[in-house]
Amino acid sequence: MAIQLPKGIKRTPQRLAILRYLEGNRDHPSAEEIYRDIKRDFPTMSFATVYNTLEALRAHGQVIQLSIDPKRRRYDPDTTMHHHLICRRCSRIVDIHIDFDISLPEEFNKGYSLIGSHIEFYGICPECKEDRDEDNKV
Amino acid sequence: MAIQLPKGIKRTPQRLAILRYLEGNRDHPSAEEIYRDIKRDFPTMSFATVYNTLEALRAHGQVIQLSIDPKRRRYDPDTTMHHHLICRRCSRIVDIHIDFDISLPEEFNKGYSLIGSHIEFYGICPECKEDRDEDNKV
DNA sequence: CACTTGACAAGAATGTTTCTTATCTGGTAT
DNA sequence: ATACCAGATAAGAAACATTCTTGTCAAGTG
Numbered sequence: 001m002a003i004q005l006p007k008g009i010k011r012t013p014q015r016l017a018i019l020r021y022l023e024g025n026r027d028h029p030s031a032e033e034i035y036r037d038i039k040r041d042f043p044t045m046s047f048a049t050v051y052n053t054l055e056a057l058r059a060h061g062q063v064i065q066l067s068i069d070p071k072r073r074r075y076d077p078d079t080t081m082h083h084h085l086i087c088r089r090c091s092r093i094v095d096i097h098i099d100f101d102i103s104l105p106e107e108f109n110k111g112y113s114l115i116g117s118h119i120e121f122y123g124i125c126p127e128c129k130e131d132r133d134e135d136n137k138v
Numbered sequence: 139m140a141i142q143l144p145k146g147i148k149r150t151p152q153r154l155a156i157l158r159y160l161e162g163n164r165d166h167p168s169a170e171e172i173y174r175d176i177k178r179d180f181p182t183m184s185f186a187t188v189y190n191t192l193e194a195l196r197a198h199g200q201v202i203q204l205s206i207d208p209k210r211r212r213y214d215p216d217t218t219m220h221h222h223l224i225c226r227r228c229s230r231i232v233d234i235h236i237d238f239d240i241s242l243p244e245e246f247n248k249g250y251s252l253i254g255s256h257i258e259f260y261g262i263c264p265e266c267k268e269d270r271d272e273d274n275k276v
Numbered sequence: 277c278a279c280t281t282g283a284c285a286a287g288a289a290t291g292t293t294t295c296t297t298a299t300c301t302g303g304t305a306t
Numbered sequence: 307a308t309a310c311c312a313g314a315t316a317a318g319a320a321a322c323a324t325t326c327t328t329g330t331c332a333a334g335t336g
Contacts, residue, residue, distance in 0.1 A: 009282095010282070010283070010333085012283065012284080012332095014283085014284075015283090030323085031323080031324080032322095032323075032324095044284085044285070045285090046284065046285045046286065046287095047285090047286090047287095047324090048284080048285070048286080048287095048325085048326085048327095049283080049284065049285075051324070051325075052283085052284095065208065067205050067206060067207070067208040067258075068205060069205065070203060070205035070211055071293095071322090071323085072322090072323060072324095073208055073323080073324085085242070085247075085248065085250055085252075087250065088253060094248045094250070096242065096246060098242070098243075098246060100238070100240050102238050102240065102257055104223070104234065104236070104259055105236075108234060108236060109223075109261070110223065110232045110263075110264075111263065111264035112223055112225065112232070112259075112261035112262060112263050112264070113261050113262050113267065114223075114259060114260070114261045115226060115260040115261050115262065116259075116260045117257055117258060117259045117260065118257070118258045118260075119240055119255055119256070119257050119258075120205075120255060120256045120257075120258065121242055121250075121252060121254075121255045122252070122253040122254045122255065122256075123247070123250035123251050123252045123253050124250060124251050124253065125248075125249065125250050126248075126249035126250070129251065147313095148302085148313070148314070150301090150314065150315080152314085152315075153314090168292090169292080169293080170291085170292075170293095182315085182316070183315095183316090184315065184316045184317065184318095185293090185316090185317090185318095186294085186295085186296095186315080186316075186317080186318095187314080187315065187316080189293070189294070190314085190315090209291090209292090209324095210291085210292065210293090211292080211293080
């Protein structure tokens, strides 16, 4: 199912451009990347509009905010249950669509009511391994 | 084993104060909290010293940086393998010391070499549930 | 056609983290 | 003891991401 504007949120060219950008995007872009890329074709786009639209989409469950990258918030239009693997050098993120059994037993809840969970995997991506190999050759 | 200053890093009153603060701390404090609390007893403490010391400790594996709270970086002196549960309302974080089997099969690596993993659980903490109950009564 | 509502752009403000600079301190060699 | 040097420090500036404010604009309604 394609990503939609929540009901009660007006369809505007700016918002549709953001939707188009996110649709099928697997790069987990930050607000700044979205803004920068869209601004090329849409020079009047404002930063606030990007943040406002992302927040509206998030509030209606149309995108997920990722905190896996400590430098900046990232956005993921894939709202199906999945996990992420991030490169420790370049912060490239890829999806991990595997269903792990990580149910938290009641007695370990510490009194919290549970909403969800998410696994962060850390590693080094192929490109960064390449680069490091080249470094070593010198 | 207690948290130690890495070799080659001089023992200074400021750094020892930070170590003392972190020792056994289960609150996953941010740099700002550490700075604010220590400054009470140690008025000359500087922000840069907190960040420098935390970075030195992190580089030597003495503390872990958490990105689970999207608002700010948090620090955890417990470097044993464990996971975290964060309250979606107040961002209170508790430790989950359970060993889940979440090994990522080779064929799902996407070419990354794997370094580690970490599970984020999301929920509502007992205190925030209380508050909401009271809200509803009004 | 006036009015209301929501959205917009632009930039200011806030909060977090990093960087810079000048000063200080402790250890070492003389 | 004294001069020197490396590393640490305090203070604040700078950089960066995010949120907020303000004045303007456009669409839809009565």
